[in-house]
Amino acid sequence: MESTLTQQDNFRDHLPNADQQGSRKWIYPRVEKGRLLRWRTAVAWVLLATLFAGPFLSLDGHPVFLFNVLERKFILFGVPFWPQDFHLVALGLLTFIVFIALFTVIYGRVWCGWACPQTIFMEMVFRKIEIWIEGSPNERKKLDAAPWTTDKILKKTAKHTVFFLISFLISNLFLAYIIGKDELFQIVTDDVTEHLGGLASILLFTGVFYLVFAKLREIVCTTICPYGRLQGVLLDKASLVVAYDYIRGEPRGKRVKNLDRQPTAGRPTLNRRAAPSKLITLNSPKGDCVDCALCVQVCPMGIDIRNGSQLECINCTACIDACNNVMDKINRPRGLIRIDSQEGIEQKKPLRFTGRMKAYTAVLVALIGVLLYLLVSRPAMETTVLRAPGQLFQREADGYISNLYTIEIVNKTFQTLPVSFRIKHPNGQLRLVQPITQVPSDALAKGVFFIRLPEKSIHSNSILLEIEILSGNQVVDRAKTTFLGPN
Ligand code: SF4
Numbered sequence: 001m002e003s004t005l006t007q008q009d010n011f012r013d014h015l016p017n018a019d020q021q022g023s024r025k026w027i028y029p030r031v032e033k034g035r036l037l038r039w040r041t042a043v044a045w046v047l048l049a050t051l052f053a054g055p056f057l058s059l060d061g062h063p064v065f066l067f068n069v070l071e072r073k074f075i076l077f078g079v080p081f082w083p084q085d086f087h088l089v090a091l092g093l094l095t096f097i098v099f100i101a102l103f104t105v106i107y108g109r110v111w112c113g114w115a116c117p118q119t120i121f122m123e124m125v126f127r128k129i130e131i132w133i134e135g136s137p138n139e140r141k142k143l144d145a146a147p148w149t150t151d152k153i154l155k156k157t158a159k160h161t162v163f164f165l166i167s168f169l170i171s172n173l174f175l176a177y178i179i180g181k182d183e184l185f186q187i188v189t190d191d192v193t194e195h196l197g198g199l200a201s202i203l204l205f206t207g208v209f210y211l212v213f214a215k216l217r218e219i220v221c222t223t224i225c226p227y228g229r230l231q232g233v234l235l236d237k238a239s240l241v242v243a244y245d246y247i248r249g250e251p252r253g254k255r256v257k258n259l260d261r262q263p264t265a266g267r268p269t270l271n272r273r274a275a276p277s278k279l280i281t282l283n284s285p286k287g288d289c290v291d292c293a294l295c296v297q298v299c300p301m302g303i304d305i306r307n308g309s310q311l312e313c314i315n316c317t318a319c320i321d322a323c324n325n326v327m328d329k330i331n332r333p334r335g336l337i338r339i340d341s342q343e344g345i346e347q348k349k350p351l352r353f354t355g356r357m358k359a360y361t362a363v364l365v366a367l368i369g370v371l372l373y374l375l376v377s378r379p380a381m382e383t384t385v386l387r388a389p390g391q392l393f394q395r396e397a398d399g400y401i402s403n404l405y406t407i408e409i410v411n412k413t414f415q416t417l418p419v420s421f422r423i424k425h426p427n428g429q430l431r432l433v434q435p436i437t438q439v440p441s442d443a444l445a446k447g448v449f450f451i452r453l454p455e456k457s458i459h460s461n462s463i464l465l466e467i468e469i470l471s472g473n474q475v476v477d478r479a480k481t482t483f484l485g486p487n
């Protein structure tokens with residue numbers, strides 16, 4: 001039997017979106033209705049609504065999200081973060097990366113197909129507009145191949161104008177996340193000549209988004225995005241992926257009316273499952289795949305999932321809907337293409353919690369624990385005390401030795417906080433050059449102060465001192481510094 005099958009394993013020798021000469025082959029995916037598409041559309045609209053609402057949400061007059069990298073101001077879920085909190089941001093990012101890795105090991109690339117902004121904008125916004133203006137995949141293919149008639153010029157101009165306007169909107173949205181909605185409104189309503197730099201950056205980002213959605217498309221996932229490239233090392237045989245059940249599907253072939261289904265003789269090998277239908281005679285036993293190629297036609301990445309799990313697959317699940325529709329029509333059970341692991345397909349094994357999953361989970365739980373502890377115990381104020389540069393100590397007329405210091409206090413809340421200072425030394429005195437009695441909300445207060453110690457109490461030329469920073473009667477932070485003396 002094996003010798004009669006032609007091998008079709010050369011799919012790894014070329015990219016699905018390139019022809020034999022290596023030129024770009026445009027993909028015209030077909031849209032097939034289905035339960036998963038309905039879910040994916042609902043999830044996409046919720047995520048899009050959240051993304052667009054993000055910059056406009058506020059809490060007590062302050063934005064809920066702000067990522068102002070220019071002024072180093074960050075607000076996450078209404079909590080302001082300062083550059084001093086960088087360790088929390090770094091830990092948060094690390095947690096996020098481990099979470100993505102762990103999630104991928106278990107659930108494959110579900111992020112790519114269901115939650116990634118690139119896929120959502122491409123499939124749920126730009127692709128829909130393209131279909132609306134240019135029609136079905138066949139109509140789009142014909143239009144692209146046709147000479148430049150008035151109809152083609154009108155359709156292409158309309159499509160690219162809408163693409164550019166949506167890219168401009170996305171660009172403004174991201175700017176709102178960076179500078180805040182109020183600043184953005186001001187830029188929009190001010191004289192354009194006052195913000196030429198800002199306008200140039202918006203247009204630059206508009207150009208990038210337009211290029212991504214009008215031209216690059218699937219290349220972003222296959223070539224540019226590093227997450228896609230990581231799949232090879234993150235996925236294993238137990239990971240859940242969109243998979244074709246070749247045990248059930250092969251040997252594939254067209255159905256002939258009134259031809260009785262016969263059980264498949266033995267399990268097909270990996271090579272057998274790639275057999276083209278034309279070599280299967282009508283008398284051969286047939287699997288459930290009728291070789292209609294609908295799963296290939298709906299794939300936005302242009303791949304054939306029947307060749308096995310591939311780097312290009314973004315787990316969008318479009319092929320599952322397409323194949324389920326075919327199975328319904330031929331009266332066979334759904335799930336010939338389904339979300340399953342390689343082990344699940346080959347050995348009918350349920351999902352296993354592997355050693356790697358356990359290790360990732362342990363690391364993730366530990367990181368989240370540390371992150372939560374640091375967030376909860378984060379002081380409302382953070383103080384930095386430094387000795388004034390170039391100063392030693394001064395001997396004063398009343399028998400005291402004094403040192404000069406600078407102080408910076410960051411108020412990490414949205415309330416103005418009263419502040420006072422206490423030095424932890426039985427004979428120490430702290431004298432501010434200019435009094436600081438309060439720190440405004442989400443602001444930095446700076447000052448200069450002296451610490452005085454009686455010379456008699458100094459027995460070393462360097463004494464470690466602690467200063468308590470109080471808000472009301474509560475100690476909100478502690479700062480350590482050294483005091484230089486004559487001994
Ligand atoms: S859609 Fe299903 S039946 Fe049709 S070719 Fe793909 S796997 Fe086979």
Ligand code: SF4
Pocket residue numbers: 242295298299300301302303304305312313314315316317318319320
């Ligand atoms: S193979 Fe299926 S799940 Fe993967 S990208 Fe193509 S249509 Fe989506």
